[in-house]
Amino acid sequence: MLKGGYVGRILRVNLSENKISVEDINEKWAEDFIGGRGYATRMLLDEIDPKIDPLSEENKIIIATGPLGSTYAPSSGRVMVITKGALNGAIACSNSGGHFGPELKRAGYDFLVIEGKAEKPVYLWIYKGKVEIRDASMLVGKNTKETDKILKRLTHPEAGTFQIGPAGEKLSLIANATFDGHRMAGRTGVGAVFGSKNLKAIAAKGNLSIAVADRERFAKAVYNARDMLSKDAFTGKGAAKYGTAVLVNVINGVGGLPSYNGHDAYFERAEKISGETLAKDNLVRAEGCDSCPIACGRVTEIRKGKYKGKKGVGPEYESIWALGAACGVDDLDAVVMAGYLCDDYGLDTISAGATVACAMDLYEAGYIPKDDVGFELRFGDADALVKAIELMGKQETEFGKLLAKGSYRLAEYYGHPEFSMSVKKQEFPAYDPRAIKGIGLEYATSNRGACHVRGYTIAAEVLGKMDKNTYEGKAKLTKTLQDLTAALDSTGICLFTTFAIAGKEISELFAAATGFECDESEFLKKGERIWNIERIFNIKAGFGRDDDRLPERMEKEPIKSGPSKGMVADLSGVLDEYYELRGWDKNGVPTKEKLQELGIEDLL
């Protein structure tokens, strides 16, 4: 018997057959894989062949909530999208905040599994347990914000909503999945998978009450965690004041801000696009996801220049970097505008910005002819940036279509794949792996392709006490953080909480909510189990050691300027150390003993 945390049911919608069914959740899996990311990956591994084409009818999408969602546990309303990713075919788990997840749960379901492909664009309306598949022709082509607005009119003014924008409809491989019109599951191109199924949107509204196993213990754990969050300098103050963009100056200050498509790791004009400048020039107010005391969300507006009067959300730190420093652009209003456009089209800002950066690099090297683009596409050109994002979002030209496929395909098309700053075809984010060693290992080994939020070593290497310049201790750090993050993602809690709280507090919240006794080490073990099933999925999909590597430029081209000048990345030793720590063989395949220890030996 599930004692709390979960509502206990899975909703399955087959769009090919117009079939809707409901099943109970597997309690053993809930205990072993927690929920959210873990449970859903276990389900996907069971239900699809990892070799399939991600945009084929056989792929499935699982929208997953965690056992802490829809409670007042801090920052607990995350919702995950698990599928075989469009960008690279690896296991994708992209997650987002907002209010959709908790609403889906109160509508009666921990998980929503989407199968097949609808004949015509449709949207789902999930209301108090009941589901309708409805015609979405009135939503086709609408941007994410408009879709959210119309959906609320069509269903319920306080419904939680999900939508893809035009980018997802047109199967852009870097399309995101948007929640509530302004929160994004950004990475791995999950938006394209929705597009391939002709599923434009979902609205959910419920009235169920969510119970927890031990009320007093839970309240105690929640207030303890909330207290720690409000005392912490980042989660209690910095993030609310400056959002994640507070990191621009910090990371640039240590020479770790990749700029000019990775030619450098220092951006001399970073101040102009910093969180401090954003707070001064553009910020309207802070906004928080479900139950979140941190409120890192930015509501912003452009108050001067040619985009004056535009309003929207963001940009986050990563977006500022991708659309700013990576492209050599120091015009914050243009960066903000480019971010709004990405949000409207439903594009991942990290991949979109990094793809424009890659295009600028190829252009300046003379590999992209001007005729292909239609205008000059040089580093630092703010107008060119905005125009390129428009091309990418609209996909009306051949070049626009190429941009929408991400930097790897773009660079490959022009004969120079080494110009793509990506791992497993996914663009890496705003921390330079030459300057900050641990994050390089994290990029290389992250199961969904280059990514910072699978093991955020930055907290230790830049904001904490570890030396960022050495690989020593980084294999262990990376493994621990990856395991912890896998577990905490699965509960539904936001990674940002880990600036202030860690395994101890989160495992206690999980145990109090679900009644599954679980201390910190057991919690990490669950995380390790989740990490390994993701790896198993990837191995079955054809990934191996060769894919666990950084772009060549990071190994061969030393950083040009700034505090980390001269540094390069070299993962050769630390990768072996990491595999060994993980209990994997030299090729990065989990050993039998490891899988037995984790109780998942039957899966490989």
Place this chain on the structure above:
Amino acid sequence: MKILYVDVSKCTGCRACEYACSFAHDGLFNPLNSRIHISEFLDDFVFVPAMCTQCEDAYCVKVCPTGALSKNEETGVVELDYNKCIGCKQCTIACPWGNIKLDVEAKRIIKCDYCGGGPECVKVCHASALQFVEVEDAVLDKQHRSAIYYKDIAQQGV
């Protein structure tokens, strides 16, 4: 006398207050059963919390045919006595704000009771949009903030 005071400009729309309220009263999480409600105006990113303002001359008290609702002169709270409540729902119609309401099963009237003097909603509101303060402090705070606004205008020389 202490009142529950809302600073609309500070609310981040996290809705933790709704969870806290329902959990404190029923031991379950359900925003629909919360005595405080956040209205979202997402287009403008404005969030407006609303809860019972414990009226001096409350309509809900006036229409209650059984005297189940009454004003506690000491605490200022409009209290509901479930022993007398017959569930006629007249009070929900009478309240001009929609701040006295029915639970989701529509079986029971629910309303804000200031949690007996230590509001749970205030405890989880990290944005300090909700405060439980002496009435004069609340007013002074507001006067002070509008004074700052006028000061800025005066400085600009208008």
